[in-house]
Structure formats: structure tokens, C-alpha cells
Amino acid sequence: MTDIQPIQFAGEDQSNAVRTQILNQEPFAIRTFTPSQCVISHSAGSYHFTPEGRKLADFTSGVLVANLGHNPVSWWNRVIDYLGLGAIKDGDQYAKCVPLTAYNAITEVEALANDRLIANLQAAPGGSRINQVMWSASGSEAVQKALWAAMKRTPGKDMIIATRGGFHGKKGLAGAITGSEDDKERDERVRFISFPKAECDDVETRKQPIDLTSYQQELDALWEECGDRLCCVVTEPYLGGGGSYHPQKEYLQLLQSFCREHDLIFILDEIQSNFGRTGPMYAFSHYEIEPDIVLLGKGLGNGIPVSAAVGRRDIFESLGYGEASDTWSANPLSSAAVLATLDEFEGSDALEKGLVLADLIETGLVRLKETGAISKVRGEGCVWGIECAELDGRSGAEVANQIIERCYAGDNGAPAIHLLGALAGKVLRVSPPLTMCPEECQAYLDRLYDVCNEVAAG
Template sequence: MNTSAPNPKHSRTALPGPKARDMLARDAEVISPSYPRDYPFVMSHGRGTEVWDVDGNRFLDFAAGIAVCATGHAHPQVVAAVKAAADRFLHISSDYWHEEMTGLGERLARLNPMTTLAGEPAMSFLCQSGTEAVEGALKLARYVTRRPRYLGFLGGFHGRTMGSLSFTSSKYTQQLGFAPTMPGVTHVPFPNPYRPLFAGADQGKAVLDYIRMLFERSVPAAEVAAILVEPIQGEGGYLVPPDGFLAGLRTLCDQHGILLIFDEVQSGVGRTGKLFASEHWGVAPDIMTLAKGLGSGLPIGAVVAKKSLMSQWKRGAHGNTYGGNPLACAAANATLDLVAGGYADNAASVGEYFMARLRELARDYPCIGEVRGKGLMIGMELVEGDGENTPARALCDDVVTRAFHNGLLLLSCGSSTVRFMPPLNVGTAEVDEAMELLRASLDQALAGH
């Protein structure tokens, strides 16, 4: 693995440093190579938006553990809540009851969009991850409708277990070698105004018309249990749907008795400047999945559904051992306190500032085709200079790698989108520092292409 000269503002050693190289060698012998690691960052510790590697090099973390560290690294309020819970007990299993679990359920019942937007009482099933939450949502939809089919969206990411994998289509590598996955899933395009599949049309309306055509010709609507969609598509490119699209899906589902599932695993818990992304359009699902930022780093997921649906599950219909773990629930309760206490508002205001800075940057770099997003869920799509908005895949990868060597942790998504998902408490000064590092990384990458 190549090393680079240190950035004097951030690095004490070339990257990766000697301790990091030793860790990489040890890890290669014992850990699965399936993890999609983009660059050799070996973490030592973090505080807020700053992280340090094992060689003492400092970085700004604008990936936040893939949007997981919602309150930043090691937030003292979250850490205190976890420590207090650990002092009491570490585990009791979901066969029993405890305050952190019930209290989290009460909060989710108050805060979810089914209740706040549609006035429907809700219940939650707690688990450990996003893919488990999606599996639970799919099972619930099939259980209550007794229907065998589903619709998903091209570019969507919903997890890697076999049920959720059948919907995941952001990269073919995620499905390669695992066919057949769960049958009965039909994929349709996700509306993308920047890369329209339907020429000269409202992309949201065109996709809704496409679904109606499927219902007439190949997918009987009466057999569809649910439509699973991300309100803002994550791994597919941080795509924000056109206004009216989610409302159109809601109407379509209501017409045919189909359940609408919103996957808010990445977009939920304040990430977009509202508690849930669907609130930007005032649309309530029937079932919602949560994970990632819910626990500020501890593994927790949730299926939140209308009580009229989840109450139909019989004893033993669905369960797991670690659901409602006291430490994870304590972290989630503390996280929701912080998000409600100002972090969602900060995501909205700092996100607006950040997107304005990125659009200023785009005026200097024609390779920046579009800046899009809401709150602190922001994508910067890079394109070739051919006038056709051709995805600049190699350039995108190079920018992300060079940013690491300059002291900024980023990830990509979609065909050629650099995504920004810093902790929700990031400040404008840290955004300004990140912009300086991003500009340097773009200059270096463009010089090499």
C-alpha cells in the first residue's frame, strides 16, 4: 500500500503511519476481506467531529461512521447514559421488560410521522441494525396483508441480509454471487431530475405512471404487500425526490391497499434538519425503519409501524435476542434528547451554509455537476467535462482518497457522488476547514486526470 507525505496541518506521519500499517497487516490475516474499505484509516479515538488515528494524525470526520455518529464521537451525554446503564445491567433479552426499552418505545410512539402527521398511534420493534429493521418491516407487511409481492427502487440500499438484499440495488456487487434472493420483488426507477430517465417529463410523475403501467401489465396491485422506498435515496447518490413524488406514492398505495414503507435508516433522526426526512413533504408511511444515527454509534435499529398493523403480530411471530438492549436504548434516548434539543435545527442551518459553500465551489470547478441534499445529508456529483454529465467515477474515487491524505474523511455514493454526512453538531468553522481540504483534494485529483 502506498503512503503519502504528511499534511503539516493534520498529519504527524505519512499515511498510513507505522502503527496503522501494522494493524492493517494483522487485520488482513483474521478479518473478512468483504468489508468495502476505501482507504487505510485506523482509528484511535474521537471527539465531536475530530478523530485521530493510531499514529496521532488528526482528521475531520465528515462520514460519521456512515451517518451513524449523529451526535459526534464520544458525546459526553451519550457516554454518561451508556455508562449509567452499564452499571445497572448489560443485557436481559427482549423476553423481559426494562425502563430504557419501554421509554424508547414511548418516545418513538410520540415522535414518528404516522402519529405526528396522520394522527395514528404507533408501536415499535427494536433490533440491532438497519437490515434487521428492514427484514422486520417486510415480514410485518407480508403478515398483515397476506400478499407476496413488493416494489423497490433502483439505486436503493436496504441492507445485505437475504430479504433486504433483494431490494438493494445501488451496486451490482452487493448481489453478485448471492442469487436467488427473496422472490417477488420488482424494481422501478427512482426519480432523478439531474439524470432523467424520462425525457421531457416530471420525473416523479413519470415514475408513478410507470408503476401504474406495471400494475396494469405485469404486477397485479392486489398481490403487492408494500412499496419500500428511501425518502432521500442514500447509497444511490443522495437523491432528493421531486416534490409531490412521495405524496403520489402515498395516494397510489391507498388506492390499492398497499403498505408504504419508508426506509429512514440513513435519513432519519435529524440528519436532514427534521427528525425524519419524510416530514419535508408532510407524508406519513405505514411502516418506518430506523437505525444508524439512532444510537450515536451503538448498534440499534427499529421498526416503527402503525399500531393497527403491528398489534396484529402474535406472540413469537417475530423476535430477537438483543432487541432493546439497555445500553443501546440508553444511547438512543440520549441521542433523541440532543437531536430535539437543537441538533436537528443545527443540521438545518449548518447544512444550508455548507450547501451554499459547495455551490460557490462549483462555480470554480466545472467537474461539480450538482450539489443536492437536505440538512447534513449532502451530495456533490462529479462529472466528466464532455457536456453530457457523464459520471466521473475515477475522479470521485481519487477525491475521496486524496481528502483522506489531506485530513478529511469522506465517502462516495451513487455513480460519482461525494457525500457529506458530518455529525449533526458540526459547526460552520469546521465546515470552512473541510472546504479548504476539499478544494486542495479537488486540485490534486484534477491535476492527475
């Protein structure tokens, strides 16, 4: 039996009861730790509401999922229309809805989602190599499927270069390319190359030019060691789960050149960055690269589980019938969500709104350094990380947890903010929906400033 006690907050009887019940009935392993373990009764736009009726600004977009905000009505209406649910009447015994299966069957909504997603990607600078969609349900499955295809493309070439300190998921090959060679028992087919963390450990550092010599040397050494077995290089545009490190674009361009020079597949994991997080629809435009395969997830369905590896047909065709199939891939609910999300992005000013917010967030977060509680600020667009300082014998991780708790509590009528448990131990993620109202975002950034001051004061 575990000695882990449910987290409880004074005055939250209903939430506390749910927290206790969940801890009894679910292994705590399925939930990452956060000191608030916030219970959410409903969510709308940029807000969550607790069962007690407290309103929390969502500085996380779920986990970078609800880029358009939570439950936008126009988006839900579109999902419902694509599913054929709009015409349901009371008393109908069977509604004329799309089937909720795509196994050994094909639906037109899936075909439409392919068309629209490919067109959207090809219209983005850097997306011209993409002409097929390999659907899946979670991010790590998209990673797995892309790697399976890459590893089968040429017999005998099954080795992968991944960037050290990255996060691609926990399952299977996604877990094998996450982290570094030191973390756990390693898949002997994976090699790591350094990511330029020191060169981009703060918004200011990142403005300096990067010297790529050592990275080129590492790549050359890897080629020397196992070039005859390499099939691909996989990276994220920025290290997300690894602590929010956003590199100079020349680093990613170097990885791409290495791939082109040696006929390796360049795979970009945009599961976290897709659909507007870094500014444009896809981070590859922003970083001026043209990957062979791009991995999509999270914001792709604005909250409905769906992911995909999108890329070159000639690579995906290395997998035979059924080798990438499963129960949920391409199911019509996820196709409808992707279509509705594309409709909203293509038909609204969500990206422009994100850019307005981006400037505001950068200024508001850089200001936090004045408090002494935050030592580094990293990010771009609407995806930021603030690194907590060590303070009077408190570790960065402890400081991070104190900030999360105070933001959640929203003492004395101060606005409350929902934050995720720290990344890489001590980095707090700030990634509100792109559609958060700028004035409200400013008010929450001001609250964060006060909280950081309070925590710094001890």
C-alpha cells in the same frame, strides 16, 4: 489466496501495521473499499484521530451514525445513567445495573424508550400513524421485520414494490428490495418502480417541477400485473447508497397516494435520514408524507447498534409470538442509547445547528463545480453527494479516489478530511455531524475546494 495488498501510507508505521494485520485476520469482504482505509485511534466531536496523532475532520459521521458527533460527554453520561452504571463504586462485587439482555425478559428502560420514541415520532408532522416499535439491531433487520409483517397481513398478498436503485441493506429481504431487477437473481415477490433520478440529478434540476405521468403509468401497470398480490410499497426518502438522489416531494406523495388508493402499506426507510439528517427530526415531515411504517437506524443510537421498524400496531400484529424475536432486539444498551440520543435532540439545539451547517455545506459544495472535478451536487440538510467528473481520461471513480486520498493525506500541514469510499462508483458523501462548528466546517470545505483543484490539475 488473495493478491489484495494492504493499503499503506508513508510515515504511518503504526496504522500500516494495523492495516496489514487486519487484512491477514479478517476477510476484506466485511469492509467496503476506500483508498484511505483510515485507522482511528479515538474520536471526539467532529474529529477522528489516527494512531500517529493526526486529526481528521469527519465528513461522514461514521456512516451517518454520529449525528450528535462522536462520544459527546453529556450523551455518554446519560447512557451510563440509563444503564444504572453511574452508581458503580470500586469494590462493589456486583453493580446494580440493568441486565444486558432482553431475551424472554422485559426491562423498564425498554418501556421508557418505547414511550419516548413513539411520543417523539407522533409529535413530528406526519408521524401520527405510528404507535408501536419493533426493535432490532441493524438496519437490514428492521427492513426484514417490517416486510415480514406487511407480507403476512393479508394471506396471498405477499408482493412488494420497491424503488429502483435504492439501498436497504444486503441481507435477506433487505437485499431483495435493493438495486434493481437486473442486479442478481431476484426474489419473484419484488417489483421495482423507477426513481426520478434524472429529475433530481443536481440541486438545480431538483428545483424544477416534476412530471409524474410516467411514474403513475408504471404504478398502474404494476397494479394491472399483480395488484391482487401486492401488500406494500417501500422506498427511501432519497436514494442514499444509490448515489444521493433527493427527489421532489411530489414523487413520494404519489407513492403514498397509490398506497392509500389500493390499501397498500407505505413503508419509508429512514435508516439513513432519521434524527435530523435532512433538517427536521424525520424526513417524512420535510417531504410532507405520513407513512404507515418508518424504518429507523444509524443515528437512532448515535453509534450504538440499534434499529427499529416503527408503525401501525394493526400491521405489526400480523406476526405471532417470536416471529420477530432475536438475541439483541430491545436490549437495554440500545434502549439507553436511544433515550440518551432523544434527550440530546429534545434538550439541545442540535437540529438548529444542523440547519446552519446545511446552508454552509450547500454553498461550499456547489462552489466545487468551479474546479471541474465535480459535475453534480445533490443533497439537503446535512446529507450531500458530490458526483465526480471524468477528467483527462480518468473515470469519475478514479477522480473520486484521488480526492479521498488527498483529503486523507492533508499534505503540507493542510487540514485532513475523512471521507467514505464513493457511493455508486463516483459520488462522494459529505455528511458531517450536525454539531460540527460552522467555522471549522467552512475551513474544511475550503480545503476540499483546493483538493478538487489539485486533482483537476492532474
